[in-house]
Amino acid sequence: MKSLVYFGVVFAFLGLLLLVFKKGIGTIYDKMDLTDREKSHYKNLVVPLCGIVFIISSFICLGAYFTSGDIRENFVCFVENNKSVFYLILGLVFSCIGVLTFFIRIFGRESKLFIKYDIMKRQSGSVGILIHVLKYTLLPLFLGTYFLLKYFRVIP
Known part of the structure; x- marks a missing residue:
């Protein structure tokens, strides 16, 4: 302690x-x-x-x-008795972040809303764009799905 x-x-x-x-x-x-x-x-x-x-x-x-x-x-x-509530909150937050960034990418507003996007694109090219997509879209969607599945007890 x-x-x-x-x-x-x-x-x-x-x-x-x-x-x-x-x-x-x-x-x-x-x-x-x-x-x-x-x-x-x-x-x-x-x-x-x-x-x-x-x-x-x-x-x-x-x-x-x-x-x-x-x-x-x-x-x-x-916390131990209400773990499922925390899983639900984390799952919803991560899923919302992932879906929001997904729609930002669909509408082509990355360079206006993400400050690091142009830097990564300029310094690393397509690898920088891939890292940006993985970090800000796919990872939150994956974590949100994982926590929601934990909440609904699909995953033990």
Whole structure:
């Protein structure tokens, strides 16, 4: 359980580093072969959001460590008894993401809605497009189908 404290402190430190030094970290993107729109997106949005995610993760880890054992055990029992609800939620979320990206690809709006699409297409060609399709369309559809089948107990 002490590992939760270590993870919490490290996550908080990383999150604060990203938030405090976001301008310095953002200069890394100036050296990359990106358009000005992509550079500003990464500098102003991605780096601060990563810092916030690290800080939220630290609160979760530290909160899990400092809660009493009874609350922790009750939460674990609740999750084990209601696993099917979590499978349903995960399945629906992943399926919706996969179907949304599938329709975006059908209507040809990839370059407008996916910022990394043009970068991957420019740097890797058809392999980059294939990786993008696998990562953002097929993987969410596969995971959504898997979790929905787990919910309906088709898969044990």
